[in-house]
Every structure is written in C-alpha cells, then in structure tokens.
Amino acid sequence: MNLVVDAGGTNLRAKIFIQEESIKSFNAKSDEVPLAKWIETIIQSNPNIKTISISYAGQVRNGKILYSPNIKVDVHDIRQYFSTKYNLPLFIENDLTCAVLAEAKAHKSDNLSALYVGTGLGLGVVDNGKIVKGAQSISTEIGHIPYKDAPFKCGCGRENCIELFASGNGIKKWMKEYNLTCKATFTSLKENRNIKAKIILDEFEKALLYSCGNVITLFNPDILVLGGGILHKNPYLLQLIKENIDKYALNTSIKNLKIVLSNLSEAPLLGALLLKDLHI
Ligand SMILES: [Zn+2]
Missing domain, CATH: 3.30.420.40 (ATPase, nucleotide binding domain)
Structure with missing residues (x-):
C-alpha cells in the first residue's frame, strides 16, 4: 500500500493506493493540521503503508520542505523524519512537478x-x-x-x-x-x-x-x-x-x-x- 498526499494551499488530501487503485481517502485543512503529524495519524492506523509520496504546494528540494506559504509545516526535513522514525521511504516534489x-x-x-x-x-x-x-x-x-x-x-x-x-x-x-x-x-x-x-x-x-x-x-x-x-x-x-x-x-x-x-x-x-x- 502506498500513501499519496496532495498538500495544497487550502486542503490536505490523501489516498491510500494499492497499485493504481485508491482504497481510502483522507481530508484536512492545510492551515489547521501540521503536515507531518497528519501523515503520522494516517500511517499509524494503516500499518501496511510501504511508501509515502507527497505533492507539495511550495518549494521543496531533495526531500526537504524549503518554503511553505500556506501549509502548516512541523517538520522540514520530512524525508529524513519518516525514514528515521518509521523506516518508510518518502518522495516529495512541488505540486506542478x-x-x-x-x-x-x-x-x-x-x-x-x-x-x-x-x-x-x-x-x-x-x-x-x-x-x-x-x-x-x-x-x-x-x-x-x-x-x-x-x-x-x-x-x-x-x-x-x-x-x-x-x-x-x-x-x-x-x-x-x-x-x-x-x-x-x-x-x-x-x-x-x-x-x-x-x-x-x-x-x-x-x-x-x-x-x-x-x-x-x-x-x-x-x-x-x-x-x-x-x-x-x-x-x-x-x-x-x-x-x-x-x-x-x-x-x-x-x-x-x-x-x-x-x-x-x-x-x-x-x-x-x-x-x-x-x-x-
Ligand atoms: Zn512574485
């Protein structure tokens, strides 16, 4: 199972995919819940997630969040964080990418x-x-x-x-x-x-x-x-x-x-x- 997150300026949306089929959806407001914390709540209740992929409405580079105009960010080095704490590979790129x-x-x-x-x-x-x-x-x-x-x-x-x-x-x-x-x-x-x-x-x-x-x-x-x-x-x-x-x-x-x-x-x-x- 792969967790895919669309972190937009207004809404956080996430879906769990098995190959190309989505089986579960999650929603939150970008200015209310910090991004990493929100993702943690999802992976803790879905232990079969094997990867995390994020589309991010802001500037990111090499797995790090550099700039976030509208999204509440609690962890900037987000790839490192999920790798160390959960042993999960994380991929993140700008939303337009x-x-x-x-x-x-x-x-x-x-x-x-x-x-x-x-x-x-x-x-x-x-x-x-x-x-x-x-x-x-x-x-x-x-x-x-x-x-x-x-x-x-x-x-x-x-x-x-x-x-x-x-x-x-x-x-x-x-x-x-x-x-x-x-x-x-x-x-x-x-x-x-x-x-x-x-x-x-x-x-x-x-x-x-x-x-x-x-x-x-x-x-x-x-x-x-x-x-x-x-x-x-x-x-x-x-x-x-x-x-x-x-x-x-x-x-x-x-x-x-x-x-x-x-x-x-x-x-x-x-x-x-x-x-x-x-x-x-
Ligand atoms: Zn400008």
Whole structure:
C-alpha cells in the first residue's frame, strides 16, 4: 500500500493506493493540521503503508520542505523524519512537478508544459522526458516573471510579478484596490457595470496570453495543457488562447502545437503516485 498526499494551499488530501487503485481517502485543512503529524495519524492506523509520496504546494528540494506559504509545516526535513522514525521511504516534489508528470503520462508526451491558473499561476515542464527543475528546483516559477507594476505586493515581495494579473489571488487584490465588492468570479465581474471590472478581466486575459506565449517560446512543447480552477470554470479562455497565441509565441513553435484543457481531476495526486518509480 502506498500513501499519496496532495498538500495544497487550502486542503490536505490523501489516498491510500494499492497499485493504481485508491482504497481510502483522507481530508484536512492545510492551515489547521501540521503536515507531518497528519501523515503520522494516517500511517499509524494503516500499518501496511510501504511508501509515502507527497505533492507539495511550495518549494521543496531533495526531500526537504524549503518554503511553505500556506501549509502548516512541523517538520522540514520530512524525508529524513519518516525514514528515521518509521523506516518508510518518502518522495516529495512541488505540486506542478507532480501535475506535469501526470499530464505527460496521460498524453504520452515527452515534451509537455502544464500551465495551471487557480489561486496562483504555476507551470510544470517536461522536456525530452525530463522534468525541468533548475539548481534550486524553482526554474519554472512563471508567476514571478516581471510583467508590469501593480499598486500592491506579490507574496515574493516584488510588485511587478505576472501572477498579480493572471491569478485568482491577483484578481482579488485588484478588486480590493478598485473597491469592487461583487463575488470574485468571472461571471460576477462580467455582469458588473463598473468599468474597473472589465479592466481587471482584460488585464487577466492579456497576462494569461503573455504567459502562454512565453512558455511556448521558451520550452517548445508538443502539448500545452491548461489546468486549474479558473481555466476549468471559464473554458472561453482556451478559445481565446488558441485564437490569439500567434501574437504572443514564436511562429515556428506553434506549428505542431496542441493546446488543450487538462482532463485530470487530481493531476498533482496522480503525479505524486509516479514519484516512487522515478529518479528526478
Ligand atoms: Zn512574485
């Protein structure tokens, strides 16, 4: 039995798998229960667990949690902790790394990029069958590329990150800035007669196109998979990207490119399940 954990910014989800079939699920809130303690309660009541795999919404490297914006972390050297205390092998990678592994498997592609737009703006890249990671495992942090000045700060400390325009968090910050009190959904913003609501959506669309164009130009994927809550709830964005990407990406890079919406409902979790068989 393998325990697979999706440690997201809002929810902790876990499933016990026997091969590729899940037999049990667990849920908790990320800001309420410390991660290692939560995992311990699961393995203590399920002694047949042989491995732990974690998809983590933050920065991780070599089995250590380096940065955790929203998740309560009680143990940073988490691989070492479970190895010493329980003699269990533990695999942990960033959530977008896990998601792109699952997407690449689902699409049978060795050159695939996955751009997810939800609370934040995230990217995972598989290049010639290998995950693109960089020296600190943060090479595809697309949300923090400089784009335009905003009147507020990003979580990273700067004021010009593209995530401030193309993410759920960014939209909320702009709404606060403009004193817009409607619900932070595309439908509510579209129905709002205040011109500022239209500006927020127009800016979102431009920043999204800019992000997709840069991913395609830099990584030259066969497939660009779009995922995350905002893209799933607003499928018109897929059409918008397909129709306008020629203005944002290098022409030769879009020749044989497919742009699709993700159809995996739990890509980070499914990708985490793959970690134990990889050496990345
Ligand atoms: Zn930033």
